[in-house]
Amino acid sequence: MIKVTVFRENDRIKAFELSGHAESGPYGYDLVCAGVSAVSIGSINAVLTLCEVDLDIEQGGAGGYLYVAIPGSIASKKMERVQLLFEGMLISLSSIEQEYQQFITIQDK
Template structure:
């Protein structure tokens, strides 16, 4: 199962973590894993390119783990863009979870 944890402070995303494997299909055909990976890495890449922000990114060497910490020292425009892009990511992950709840959980702390 994929576990998504979103960390917030004052209703703002400060970090998020994805861990585990969906195991919803054979290796290379796991649509839930592919969807979660595309959404999460797409959002990270969008923030890196569009906001020109350095994120603190930690990945597992075998896959199945991603931790991203957001910087707290940003101008308001960059912070708003970054928050919007990551909120969009969370909405997309929730959409996946609504159809495949046996393979993905999302919690906020």
């Protein structure tokens, strides 16, 4: 199962973590894993490119691990844009969770 954990402070996303594998299909044909990967990596790339924010990113390992932290020292306008893009990511991940809840779970902390 893919576990998505969103860390918030004052109702704003501070960081998020994805871990695990959906195992909803054979390796290379796992649509849930592909969807989650596309949504999360696409959102990260959008923040990096459109907002020009250096995110703290840790990824790798056989466990399907990704951790992204937003620096606290970015300008307010930029932070609003980052928040909007990552909230959009969470809406897309929630859509996947609604359809495939046996393979993905999302929680806020």
